[in-house]
Amino acid sequence: MKYYSLNKKAAKVSFKDAVIKGLAPDKGLYFPERITPLPKTFFKNINTLSNVEIAFEAIKQFVSPEIPEEVLKTILEETLSFDFPIVTLNKNISTLELFHGPTMAFKDVGARFMARCLGYFNQNNTNEVTVLVATSGDTGAAVANGFLGVKDVNVVILYPSKKVSDIQEKQISSLGQNISALEVEGTFDDCQAMVKTAFLDQTITSKMQLTSANSINVARWLPQMFYFMFAYKALKSTYKDIIFSVPSGNFGNVCAGMMAQQLGLPIHHFVASNNQNNTVTKYLKTALYTPKPSVQTISNAMDVGDPSNFIRIQEIYKNKFETLKNNMSSFSFSNDQTRAAMLEIYTKYNYVADPHGAVGYLGAKAYLEKNPDSHCVFLETAHPTKFLDVVEHVIKTKQALPSQIQAVIGNTKVATKISKYEDLKKYLLA
Ligand SMILES: *Cc1c(COP(=O)(O)O)cnc(C)c1O
Numbered sequence: 247m248k249y250y251s252l253n254k255k256a257a258k259v260s261f262k263d264a265v266i267k268g269l270a271p272d273k274g275l276y277f278p279e280r281i282t283p284l285p286k287t288f289f290k291n292i293n294t295l296s297n298v299e300i301a302f303e304a305i306k307q308f309v310s311p312e313i314p315e316e317v318l319k320t321i322l323e324e325t326l327s328f329d330f331p332i333v334t335l336n337k338n339i340s341t342l343e344l345f346h347g348p349t350m351a352f353k354d355v356g357a358r359f360m361a362r363c364l365g366y367f368n369q370n371n372t373n374e375v376t377v378l379v380a381t382s383g384d385t386g387a388a389v390a391n392g393f394l395g396v397k398d399v400n401v402v403i404l405y406p407s408k409k410v411s412d413i414q415e416k417q418i419s420s421l422g423q424n425i426s427a428l429e430v431e432g433t434f435d436d437c438q439a440m441v442k443t444a445f446l447d448q449t450i451t452s453k454m455q456l457t458s459a460n461s462i463n464v465a466r467w468l469p470q471m472f473y474f475m476f477a478y479k480a481l482k483s484t485y486k487d488i489i490f491s492v493p494s495g496n497f498g499n500v501c502a503g504m505m506a507q508q509l510g511l512p513i514h515h516f517v518a519s520n521n522q523n524n525t526v527t528k529y530l531k532t533a534l535y536t537p538k539p540s541v542q543t544i545s546n547a548m549d550v551g552d553p554s555n556f557i558r559i560q561e562i563y564k565n566k567f568e569t570l571k572n573n574m575s576s577f578s579f580s581n582d583q584t585r586a587a588m589l590e591i592y593t594k595y596n597y598v599a600d601p602h603g604a605v606g607y608l609g610a611k612a613y614l615e616k617n618p619d620s621h622c623v624f625l626e627t628a629h630p631t632k633f634l635d636v637v638e639h640v641i642k643t644k645q646a647l648p649s650q651i652q653a654v655i656g657n658t659k660v661a662t663k664i665s666k667y668e669d670l671k672k673y674l675l676a
Contacts, residue, residue: 247308249276249464252557262312262367265360265465266375268458269445275554276464277561278308283510292479297330298322300479301472304509308468313366321362325355330473332480335595338618339610341603342477343626348391349417350629350650351384351547352499355472357392360465364457365396376674377401378444379459380437382495383410384547384628387417389459390425401459402674404428404437407663409546413632413651420657428673429661434549435540440670450674461498462554470502471509477623478511485621491517491609492625493602495548497526497555499625500574504562507573514620516574519609521545524578526553533567544581544636545601547628577612579605585640592641600630600637 249264250256253274259267264276288303295303301322302315309318328347334340347354364375377399379389386403393401403418407429410418419427430437441458444450461467474490481488490513492500500518507513520527521543529535537552563570579587587604591597599607606624614622630637631645638645647655664670 247310248279250279251275252277252561260312261309261464265363265463266367266455266457268456268463275462275557277558278464280307281505281508282307283508286510289478289510289512292475293482295479297326297472297476300475301326301469304471304475304506305468308464309363313363317366321359321366324362325358325469326472330476332477332623333597335591335597338614338621339607340477340481340621340623341597341599341607341626342473342623344473345626345629347388348650349384349387350632350648351388352470352473352625352627353384353388353466354392356461356466356469357385357388357459359469360459360463361389361392361396361399363465364393364399368396368398371398373455374398374400375455375457377459378404378441378456378674380404380434380441381410381418382406382434382546382549383414384632385460386410386427387414390418390421390427393459394421394425395423399424401425402428404430404440404664404670406434406437407431409434409542411633411635413634413655415659416654416657419659419661420654422660427659427661428670429663431663431665440667443667444670444674447671450671453675460554461496467498467502467555468505470499471506473499473625474503474506474511474513478513481621481623487514487620489513489515489517489613489617489620489622490625491519491606491613491622493545493548493606493609493627494518494520494526495523495550495553497553497559499627501555501558501562504559504573508562515613515617517609517613517622518574518576519605519624520576520578521548521584521605522578522580523549523551524576525551526556527576527578530571530574530576544584544633545605547602548605575613577609579608583608585636588637588640592643598630598637598641598645599626600628600633602627
């Protein structure tokens with residue numbers, strides 16, 4: 247598969263080059279040149295297939311021929327070695343739990359897939375690649391874990407000091423080996439700006455191959471299609487109109503769902519559920535896209551003022567506002583509404599949701615008000631104990647820590663403090 251840049255100025259590249267470069271030289275995001283729908287029988291018989299078989303069919307066209315089929319199977323078996331359970335709350339609402347991986351947020355799947363693709367591309371290669379990534383918490387954790395020990399790949403993670411949870415900080419900063427953590431005195435936006443500057447800095451890029459590991463990278467983004475297929479497999483015999491409510495920040499996850507839909511997955515509608523960072527909610531109301539600096543909320547992984555994948559969504563719908571609007575709704579919720587939703591989910595259904603999942607639940611309920619016959623799946627994107635303080639405070643119940651969290655909680659943090667771009671540059675060139 248060839249990928250083109252959405253800025254339309256750079257040359258088309260292979261999957262391999264799209265993964266290694268991350269972003270096109272004209273700063274555009276890469277997008278697949280073609281999307282060939284899967285045969286109808288695939289969706290009809292999906293309940294007879296394993297998760298790995300489903301994933302294989304979904305992603306094959308996007309990675310071939312650079313990743314041979316046998317290698318792809320192995321990569322997928324390793325990537326998807328945990329469960330993706332559906333929990334049904336009532337006849338209209340289910341949740342798909344995407345937090346059973348090693349760092350307990352949905353980003354594990356994309357990070358593990360991308361790490362293995364880069365590892366494969368590097369196996370006969372002596373050039374090192376440096377993965378440079380800014381994180382508000384979960385991406386850094388998933389990338390650190392997914393890339394640990396991958397040959398000839400160095401990972402440098404920038405995170406905002408005191409703005410990630412304790413558990414996230416341990417996940418990012420305590421693994422050692424090829425993973426380095428930079429603790430930035432500033433906000434997530436500052437981290438992101440430093441990373442962007444480094445990508446454009448020729449003193450750096452002439453000396454090392456930099457790539458990104460956030461959902462800009464096609465190998466991080468596309469595997470997220472699988473979730474929607476797994477949910478469909480579990481629910482298709484019970485419910486007719488399945489819609490998804492996706493707690494959204496950079497809009498990579500919901501955009502991957504739209505790719506699954508392009509492959510033919512019968513998804514009736516998407517709800518992009520936002521916290522107070524509601525650039526897209528406003529866009530669907532006004533047709534004006536007005537990015538804003540992010541504000542801090544209790545669902546911090548969605549504190550994004552200018553979602554990077556929105557441009558891919560525009561491409562999928564050929565920049566037609568009405569087509570997008572027919573296929574996607576968006577709602578935005580405050581911290582107080584999110585806390586009230588966490589409490590409601592706990593008292594009504596005895597289910598503990600994290601703040602991001604709770605925003606997804608609210609989006610599902612808002613959609614169901616006008617579409618009471620649908621079945622809405624909200625994605626539970628992180629385990630509640632990753633946000634222990636908020637969760638225990640709201641539902642007033644102590645939470646047991648899962649083994650993945652226990653495994654890092656006693657670790658020692660090792661991070662280099664930086665405060666400005668020059669510090670990052672010095673660090674990378676050292
Ligand atoms: C990253 C993240 C999101 C937002 O996902 P996008 O693909 O950036 O829209 C939502 N919830 C959690 C827990 C996350 O870590």
